[in-house]
Amino acid sequence: MSGSQDRHVDPERALLSGEGAGQRTGEGDHRFPVRGHGTEHRRPDEAAAGDGGTTYYDQPLLKEPIWIWSVPAYFYVGGVTSGAAIVGAVAQLVDRQGLDRLIRRSRWLAGGGAAVSTVLLIIDLGRPARFLNMLRVFRPSSAMSVGSWTLAAMAPAAGASAVLPAVGARRLGDAAGLGAGALAPVLGTYTAVLLSDTAVPLWQATRTSLPRFFAASATVATASALELFPTVDAREEAITRHLGMVAKVADLVCGEQVQHQADEVARVGRPLHEGASGALWRTAKLSTAASLAVSLVPVPARWRAARRILSAVLGTLGSLAGRFAVFHAGKRSTRDPRASFAQQRAGRGAAGVDGRAGVTGPGGQRATDA
């Protein structure tokens, strides 16, 4: 049985059969004082320590999300998948013949993106071999369950819409394209719901603005990805440029809303201003704004391609940085117990949802009582 050393149990003398006996420990590897990701993420965060009310030795109240880089990467790729499926389906309904190349490109982006998304999500699992357990139940209260089923339904449809026309089954491909397009709006926005479906103070505070920001970011990413194809005709260029401009304005406006909602309780919004997450957030805003500015500059025809590519690269960077910024800022906010305490004392805990705050003192004194 694994882990007998870490349990300080002699396996010759004791039967390992307790509730926690199956927990793997990385036994025998003592090169590091703390094994695996260890307990570092559970220790006080120096940047969050200091004044602002009582804590238990600055010990975090919450557990920091243990998701890795592949999760914000999926937010980006899933955003492209979602946006591309919508472009494909809408273009198909508007002008199936005239926009054939844009439709084909969109479908390959959506099909490929769905495949990459699946891989990114599986490698984040602690037990990747059990990824199919995601489809073991359907639980509407779990945004991750809703998202898993959406991706599971959409990925085959998006893949089929790309592959089937290439093998002659055009009508079936069109039907699959419409199916993928119908599911795409959910895929592009549920990730924001998933983040606010946690106790993370920053993500809770932004639960209504984050879906809008993610939808805008997904559309920026899609328009930018379509602009990166080397050859486009004037009509395709106009479509992606107009879509990109609208989405970038929406991205900047919704980003401001996210920041405003986060800053309603100062400590909650702090990671969007400070540290690596703050730098990523500023990078996102600057890149998106620069991308918008570039796409608005009037240029002669021979400079159009350069303008398109530059705007697309900046737009991609803005979307990626925005996703990573929201992800890391949320993680950082869990390290600061005062963020949760201040948020809940300000009436944004259960009081803001269920209408009544919890009892925190004798005589029925509530958390929101002064």
Next chain:
Amino acid sequence: MSVSPGIMPTSDESAELRAGSELARDHRGEFDRGHGHALPAGAKGFFTDTTVCIGCKACEVACKQWNQLPDDGFVFTGTSYDNTGDLGSSTWRHVAFIERPGAHPTTGFADMSWFEGDDAPSAPVAFGPDPQGGGDFSWLMLSDVCKHCVHAGCLDVCPTGAIIRTEYESVYIQPDVCNGCGMCVPACPFGVVDRREEDGRAWKCTLCYDRQRDGLEPACAKACPTDSIVFGDIDDLRAIAEERVATLHERGVDSAYLYGADAASQPGTQGLNAFFLLTDAPEVYNLPPDPVDPTHAVGAAWRSALVAGAAMVVAVAGAVLSAAGARR
């Protein structure tokens, strides 16, 4: 004894206390013997009375030992006698040591009247460095554990169905189903659930489901020498807890209150199956003042998401139609 209110019952008060905890005592007697068959279904839980916790950590040890949990590194926090820090994947009981200025809420005195003869102390014994009324420093101790919330965030967000509600109303993670998606880790408003990286799955207190199935009380409650941790039927525990608060108020410990005892006092979780008697603000014990099951709030996020998703479609349609006149 003239010294009162004391933290431990005086001989007069012990008869009163005995009557008050009849229900728990009955249960305890039952659980001690162990039926060899499962406890009857129905909400079971813990009432943790922090005013009688002495910080011995017997619960931590009993939990580790019974559940055969591995160590999680040997960390020296350098802040207090608490070198455990918090609950985690392989720490399902954790004793917090709060060092704070001011007297202990129960004045810091123990009644030593049961000592006889030469062993009898000539003066009351203080819980703290200053024998004169508690002095300017005192400890609060709290044995923390999974709260087994009535509305549990971890359970509500688990996409695999690995987290279930048992016949004892406790929240249980099935290790053979969990795929380590990590959703429950930030969903817990108390920061209880964690994933052990080398193992890849989420773990937490099971309320000793295996022991309950064998007619035994959980290991921590069994090991607690002061009955700071009491296990039993939730309704009985509430009655005992309310009586204890009333007793403390009578003795002048005005700061005593129950944390999470029912839905009315903690709407965000609809009450905790493992609730506490506290004598200071929740933050002092690293407990959230107004926790909420995050799925209570997710409706607003979904509504915003549906509007945003529809806006994506409208924006795309607008862009495609706007280019209708462009040269091919």
